[in-house]
Amino acid sequence: MKNLLRIDILAISLTGIIIAYANYLVFMVVPNERIMGAVQRIFYFHVGSAIACYVAFGIVFVSSLAYLARRDRVSDAISEAAAEVGFVFASIVLLSGMIWGKVAWNTWFNWEPRLVSFLLLWMIFLGYIFLRAFGEPSRVATQCAIIGIIGALMVPVVIFSVKLLPQVFQLHPQVVEKQGLREPLFVSTMFYSMGALTLLNLVLIWLRARITLTDEKLNEETW
Amino acid sequence: MMNSFVTLLRKDLTLEFRIKEMIAVYLAMSLIFSVVLAFGISSAFLYQEETLRLYPAALWTLFFFIATATIGRSFEYELENNVLSAVVLTGVSPSLIYLSKSLSNSAVIGAGHFFSAVILAILLNVDLRPFALNLALISILSVTAYAFLGTLCAFFSSVSKLKHLLLPFILLPLLFPLILASLESTQLLISGGIEFSFGAFWPSLLIFLNVVYLILGLTLFKFAVRE
Amino acid sequence: MVDTFPGLFWGYTAIWAILVLYIVRLAIRINRLEKRIKSSEDSHKH
Numbered sequence: 001m002k003n004l005l006r007i008d009i010l011a012i013s014l015t016g017i018i019i020a021y022a023n024y025l026v027f028m029v030v031p032n033e034r035i036m037g038a039v040q041r042i043f044y045f046h047v048g049s050a051i052a053c054y055v056a057f058g059i060v061f062v063s064s065l066a067y068l069a070r071r072d073r074v075s076d077a078i079s080e081a082a083a084e085v086g087f088v089f090a091s092i093v094l095l096s097g098m099i100w101g102k103v104a105w106n107t108w109f110n111w112e113p114r115l116v117s118f119l120l121l122w123m124i125f126l127g128y129i130f131l132r133a134f135g136e137p138s139r140v141a142t143q144c145a146i147i148g149i150i151g152a153l154m155v156p157v158v159i160f161s162v163k164l165l166p167q168v169f170q171l172h173p174q175v176v177e178k179q180g181l182r183e184p185l186f187v188s189t190m191f192y193s194m195g196a197l198t199l200l201n202l203v204l205i206w207l208r209a210r211i212t213l214t215d216e217k218l219n220e221e222t223w
Numbered sequence: 224m225m226n227s228f229v230t231l232l233r234k235d236l237t238l239e240f241r242i243k244e245m246i247a248v249y250l251a252m253s254l255i256f257s258v259v260l261a262f263g264i265s266s267a268f269l270y271q272e273e274t275l276r277l278y279p280a281a282l283w284t285l286f287f288f289i290a291t292a293t294i295g296r297s298f299e300y301e302l303e304n305n306v307l308s309a310v311v312l313t314g315v316s317p318s319l320i321y322l323s324k325s326l327s328n329s330a331v332i333g334a335g336h337f338f339s340a341v342i343l344a345i346l347l348n349v350d351l352r353p354f355a356l357n358l359a360l361i362s363i364l365s366v367t368a369y370a371f372l373g374t375l376c377a378f379f380s381s382v383s384k385l386k387h388l389l390l391p392f393i394l395l396p397l398l399f400p401l402i403l404a405s406l407e408s409t410q411l412l413i414s415g416g417i418e419f420s421f422g423a424f425w426p427s428l429l430i431f432l433n434v435v436y437l438i439l440g441l442t443l444f445k446f447a448v449r450e
Numbered sequence: 451m452v453d454t455f456p457g458l459f460w461g462y463t464a465i466w467a468i469l470v471l472y473i474v475r476l477a478i479r480i481n482r483l484e485k486r487i488k489s490s491e492d493s494h495k496h
Binding site for chain 3 (some may be wrong): 004005008009012015016019020023024027028029031032038041203204207210211214217218
């Protein structure tokens with residue numbers, strides 16, 4: 001038990017240090033972007049949260065497969081935790097994207113690929129959470145595993161097909177693809193933010209899963 | 224195995240067309256909501272070409288809404304008195320149960336969808352004759368893909384606390400690629416001046432989704448039903 | 451010219467610090483609960 005607490009504190013401290021450094025880089029080191037100015041800094045949280053969200057989806061997929069194969073509580077708890085945390089990060093992506101859009105281009109929501117695909121991914125997570133909340137308790141683990149697998153498999157289909165929707169104009173900045181990030185400082189700050197938020201994502205999933213398992217053990221004890 | 228499948232399919236189709244619950248609800252809702260939609264669209268006083276361009280959006284909005292409202296009841300009779308468990312105990316593969324239920328749902332929803340397509344075309348004064356065959360093919364692909372995933376999710380919602388209220392939340396987000404594919408394929412067909420073919424991206428995506436949803440349903444239904 | 455935002459930096463640092471401390475508190479509570487459950491399981495076995 002003491003070892004587990006040590007591991008927890010170590011993981012959280014490491015996450016905290018990387019977050020602190022990324023925070024410092026974003027607000028105190030990186031210069032303003034030439035075209036968008038100061039508001040471009042939201043990009044570091046926005047992209048980092050998007051990566052964390054994809055990682056969460058991946059974890060939902062793998063743990064759902066593991067649950068169907070092994071029927072163990074741990075896989076189900078990880079799946080539930082990853083969906084909840086992924087949902088939070090997807091919400092952050094949507095909100096930060098909308099704020100960035102409003103400030104930079106005076107529009108809260110534009111029907112362009114990245115925002116639309118994240119909205120759809122957010123709704124897939126929402127469906128999973130609804131099923132978890134309102135499904136039949138004796139069957140919900142299996143049903144959520146099935147929905148988790150289908151949802152995760154739909155992620156690349158959604159992203160790919162939304163990219164090919166007819167567009168009036170491209171609003172989302174093609175920052176990375178179209179050689180926007182020339183300055184090495186921008187690139188390293190982006191990687192530190194991505195790393196920080198992904199680590200935070202993993203720590204939160206780990207703790208949330210343990211809360212579910214502990215809760216179940218406590219309920220067994222009282223009965 | 225073929226005999227079991229045919230028997231199950233006959234059972235499901237007989238059940239649907241004898242009781243006529245799903246089909247009656249679908250037809251009635253099609254009529255009502257087509258009228259509401261047509262009111263809304265005609266109040267914008269659009270030109271004929273613009274109404275034609277809006278037709279795919281109206282058609283597929285209607286379809287996904289009404290189909291979701293009706294497919295939720297597809298396992299109602301099987302779950303009463305543990306009939307589904309009894310069928311599984313006979314040794315029939317759950318995948319066959321799923322396949323026969325999906326195909327019977329496709330038949331019912333397809334019939335309803337045909338009706339709503341025609342009603343909507345009449346109310347919006349849209350001439351579908353130049354596109355009839357290709358629109359029928361797009362509709363068949365969309366309806367079957369919908370039924371493959373919808374049947375699986377309808378089972379989940381039937382055994383939940385919220386029953387049919389849960390179905391839109393779990394089904395529709397997973398159907399977004401299908402919604403996009405149906406809409407864009409129909410738009411591609413109707414926009415005119417473009418050579419429509421089933422080799423184009425959106426119609427190919429429809430075919431791909433049929434395959435994907437069917438494989439997922441056949442593979443995963445047995446886990447759901449064995450609880 | 452480097453643009454710095456000390457106000458935002460300290461504001462976000464405070465928010466992140468609160469979040470990290472909350473997560474540490476959660477971790478300590480979970481470990482305590484797990485320890486109690488384990489000792490209760492062990493006492494039932496004996």
